[in-house]
Amino acid sequence: MKGRTLARHGKEGLKNLGRNSWMSFASISAVTIMLFVVGVFLLLIVNMNSFISSVEEDVEVQVYIELGTSDQEQAELEQQLKNLDHVESVTYLSKDEGLDRLIDSLGQDSEAFESLRDENPLNDAFIVQASEPQQTEAVAEAASGLSYIDSIDYGEQVVEQLFNVTKILRIIGLVLVAGLMFTAMFLISNTIKLTIVARQQEIQIMKLVGATNSFIRWPFFVEGLLLGVFGAVIPIAAITGGYHYLYTNYADKLSIDFAEILPVYPLTLQISAVLIGIGVLVGIWGSITSVRKFLKV
Amino acid sequence: MIELNNVSKTYANGVNALNNIDIFIEKGEFVYVVGPSGAGKSSFIKMIYREERPTEGSIQIHGTDLMTLKEKHVPFLRRKIGVVFQDFKLLPKLSVFENVAFALEVIEEPKDVIRRRVMEVLDIVKLKNKARFLPDELSGGEQQRVSIARAVVNNPRVVIADEPTGNLDPDTSWEIMEILENINRNGTTVLMATHNREIVNAIKKRVIAIEGGRVVRDEPKGDYGYER
Numbered sequence A: 001m002k003g004r005t006l007a008r009h010g011k012e013g014l015k016n017l018g019r020n021s022w023m024s025f026a027s028i029s030a031v032t033i034m035l036f037v038v039g040v041f042l043l044l045i046v047n048m049n050s051f052i053s054s055v056e057e058d059v060e061v062q063v064y065i066e067l068g069t070s071d072q073e074q075a076e077l078e079q080q081l082k083n084l085d086h087v088e089s090v091t092y093l094s095k096d097e098g099l100d101r102l103i104d105s106l107g108q109d110s111e112a113f114e115s116l117r118d119e120n121p122l123n124d125a126f127i128v129q130a131s132e133p134q135q136t137e138a139v140a141e142a143a144s145g146l147s148y149i150d151s152i153d154y155g156e157q158v159v160e161q162l163f164n165v166t167k168i169l170r171i172i173g174l175v176l177v178a179g180l181m182f183t184a185m186f187l188i189s190n191t192i193k194l195t196i197v198a199r200q201q202e203i204q205i206m207k208l209v210g211a212t213n214s215f216i217r218w219p220f221f222v223e224g225l226l227l228g229v230f231g232a233v234i235p236i237a238a239i240t241g242g243y244h245y246l247y248t249n250y251a252d253k254l255s256i257d258f259a260e261i262l263p264v265y266p267l268t269l270q271i272s273a274v275l276i277g278i279g280v281l282v283g284i285w286g287s288i289t290s291v292r293k294f295l296k297v
Numbered sequence B: 001m002i003e004l005n006n007v008s009k010t011y012a013n014g015v016n017a018l019n020n021i022d023i024f025i026e027k028g029e030f031v032y033v034v035g036p037s038g039a040g041k042s043s044f045i046k047m048i049y050r051e052e053r054p055t056e057g058s059i060q061i062h063g064t065d066l067m068t069l070k071e072k073h074v075p076f077l078r079r080k081i082g083v084v085f086q087d088f089k090l091l092p093k094l095s096v097f098e099n100v101a102f103a104l105e106v107i108e109e110p111k112d113v114i115r116r117r118v119m120e121v122l123d124i125v126k127l128k129n130k131a132r133f134l135p136d137e138l139s140g141g142e143q144q145r146v147s148i149a150r151a152v153v154n155n156p157r158v159v160i161a162d163e164p165t166g167n168l169d170p171d172t173s174w175e176i177m178e179i180l181e182n183i184n185r186n187g188t189t190v191l192m193a194t195h196n197r198e199i200v201n202a203i204k205k206r207v208i209a210i211e212g213g214r215v216v217r218d219e220p221k222g223d224y225g226y227e228r
Helices: A003-019 A021-057 A071-083 A095-119 A133-144 A156-197 A200-208 A213-250 A264-294 B041-048 B071-078 B096-105 B111-124 B140-152 B170-185 B197-202
Strands: A061-065 A087-093 A125-130 A149-153 B002-010 B016-025 B030-034 B056-061 B081-084 B158-162 B189-193 B206-211 B214-219
Touching: A003 A021, A003 A213, A021 A133, A021 A156, A021 A213, A021 A264, A061 A071, A061 A133, A071 A087, A071 A125, A087 A095, A125 A133, A133 A149, A133 A156, A156 A213, A156 A264, A200 A213, A200 A264, A200 B071, A213 A264, A213 B071, B002 B041, B016 B041, B016 B206, B016 B214, B030 B041, B030 B170, B041 B056, B041 B158, B041 B189, B071 B081, B081 B140, B096 B111, B096 B140, B111 B140, B140 B158, B140 B170, B158 B170, B170 B189, B170 B197
Parallel strands: B030 B189, B030 B206, B081 B158, B158 B189
Antiparallel strands: A061 A125, A061 A149, A087 A125, B002 B016, B002 B056, B206 B214
């Protein structure tokens, strides 16, 4: 294709948006609304996912050391724990630190336990973090075979349930995002199709004066692309601005100690890229598939 | 040169539009195609610019065999043929200039060539001063002149006019004929389907009459031959 033809297609695509201003408005509105919904939803899902991840990462194996274990034996045990598969880190936790942690975690009810400080019932322990939260159980099992161990605790029941719940949440999120994107694509491309059906005569005339199919398609390609880009502007601005506002004003209220909402950047940039991508793809797809029907003259 | 050999056309719904037609048209001829509505005129004309394909027989247009012509080469055939429609088929949102320029943009002519050539043909059809108007702002005769300008702007070998005077008053119809005759005088083959008795009887040309899907009459400088 000659350069000036390419330029012509670009200009023609842009001009067509203006010539069919109401139709363009309808299409851009459809893109805007759908992308906005998709964008808000993506924000929720991505945050939920990061929330779930931080909950999962909090899962750890507590390996209590047998009373009367010598320092050397303790060092041996630490090394053995580190050598297990899927172990990310092994941290020593003395029984006093362990009690502090316990009392801290109980919050207001902790006073009742203060008396325990004189006669600490806990053992010294190693806190073992699995490289993948889902490997926690395997790590605990492997550790149970080692010596100098009093007991092992990783909240067996709770962890199993937690992983079941997070798995289901992730699947629901994924299905919803996929369903929403599909609906968005369908709605957008349908609106674009309607606008192109109205231009059937134009396409017919192009064919009759000897335009090749690709020559006819190009301006529609540009038009679809522009519809997608223009349609993405408002959702991106609204979502970035809205999330920025939410984050700066309510980040503390939306966070539960270890699990915080994600910072504005790079999240909103990533979501903007996804929205532009969807807009452009759907715009082009809707416009090209609609033209194809009328090319057979 | 247009050559149809033994051409038949049956539509998918079973309608038999043309039966074993043989027509030979020399380069530079002016031919009227007459006959009652539904007799097969339109099918014949549409086959020449390949909007329809015959079910049987062969068609040659200036050395191009339409029977073996590949789909992707059809646009290049159409560039050799200018078509004028009864309902003009102008793009309502483009100006007169843009409508005519369209046929040249399609064949990727440079801008200055397009400009010069469009103004030339708008001069021929006497619409130079209305180049910026939209089709809606023109009379029927003027719109038909735009459509003729678009048909001839890329110097086609053949101009096909499907009832070009069908929607026009008598005075305007004569103007349109004058333009078509001028185009023909420059060596372009003109093929005109018409119901206009006065014109056919006054401007004597070859007449091909089609009835019931067959050529029933083919005479040089013929008459319209129907009572209307």
